[in-house]
Amino acid sequence: MVNPIPAAQVSSVKDIAQVEVKPEVKVEIQNLSFFYGRNQVLRNVSLDVPAYQVTAMIGPSGCGKTTLLRCLNRMHDLYPGNRYEGSVRLYPGGTDILGPGMDPIRVRMRFGMVFQKPNPFPKSIYENVAYGLRLQGMNKRRDLDERVEKALRESALWDEVKSRLHQLAHNLSGGQQQRLCIARAIATDPDVVLFDEPTSALDPIATSKIEELIVEMKKRVTVIIVTHNLQQAGRISDRTAFMYLGELIEFGETNRLFTNPAKPQTEDYISGRFG
């Protein structure tokens, strides 16, 4: 299979004749296994997440999608007894974020995360977006104002909230709250944004707004999204990873994977025979 060159990258490729160039890799997952105590949930997952693309992860409930996503920003370190094996390299640079001596705090500052249910802090809209910036040491009012506005514009929320930035975030609707959480996650310019079923608690209109945002967002960041909704994966992702029982079964270009899956399990899943 020939890898298509992502639109965002064409301009940067000098030698157009070199068509088989692989898309730039952002996150290289190699032989990743994960254990909740003695319970192994991920088995030797290897996967190259391309930069400035949307990568979807699909698979039946309990197959380990959330677990994989939370390995990438070391969220599992918050709870005792969890163990990683293998490596996850972040490019450019290629540092192993699971490696010894890697500080999970630093990892989390480079990976934004948006959760399944909107979880704004019980603070103002402004403070929600500013929090990540404050953690990174920004405290000048003018800088903060600028970055908060930018993040809110990029999450298509600015026009709806610009007149009430200092009101509580909980007065927003569910869809607005989720866009606020996106603004909070992208305000610090992370390298990668991780979404765990970000629209499963939202109605169709709020969902389509968020889908638009994600597609728009890939100009600036690499996106990895877990979803249960195969249509959603088809609509917004460039590449799709299909997982089953903690293993990566198939990974490829989304159109190809949905129309011409290489593995029988993938075919069974996308045709609705299980999961």
Place this chain on the structure above:
Amino acid sequence: MPASQNLRKQEARASRRRSIDRWFGRIGFLVTLGTLGVLAILLLNLAASGLTRIDWQFLLSFPSRRPAEAGILSAWVGTILLMMVTASVAVPLGVAAGIYLEEYAPKNKWTDFVEINISNLAGVPSILYGLMALGLFVYQFRFGQSILAGGLALACLVLPIVIVATREALRTIPASIREAAFALGATRWQAVWHHLLPYSTGGIATGVILAMSRAIGESAPLITIGALTFIAFLPPAPILAHAPFISFDWLFSPFTALPIQMFNWVSRPGEEFQSNAAAAGLFLMLITLSMNGAAILLRRHAQRNIKW
């Protein structure tokens, strides 16, 4: 069995259950009414014999052998100073321990053991705290029969209450809020300081006030460490008119407190001392009730802007 008969049986069973329900409701209501009634009678009784005694003279006089001239000045000043010691020890220690146990402590046999024993400590008879304080603070640390020793004894007594209240307040904060902070790169300390503590101040403060209203009425531990029952002077003032403007001599002063003053009067013969005791009791009760009221208001106010 014909269907209609079956139905009738079910109907009979359902109506029996409904009547049990009704009766339980009625009995519960009566029991509640009775309990409230007892409390009301107690208050009225105190008020009837004590209310007329409460005036400025009563609040601003030292105890005296002549009941009509006696007052509770040294008692309420002692109580306030004790509470200052108690709060400034029990609150930081209790909140810190609650945060540690809830947010930092690993889950293992040792922390399980600590946890169980904190609940047990809340049930230890207060006089035992008095005995411990007598041995430890009065004799071992040589604090004497002082406000410091009394305040520390009461602090030990209410420490478990503060710890438990802190943990419960922290536990109402959903994990998703913690994860939101961690995902942005917050350390545990930052998550506690920027989020968990601010979101749980209402609950913690309520717990602290309830703990203080428990401490304010305690007499057994204070008597055990040797609080005086008759004191006709005030401890040295904490604020001075000259440099260094602040003094801690009062910490080592002998003291009395409201419940002890009351105990002293109750144990004396004579109608008039009894009404002095009732007046002191009423005063103590008013303080306790207004502390509880403050706790309720505070909780409402602090939680107003906090939703998940």
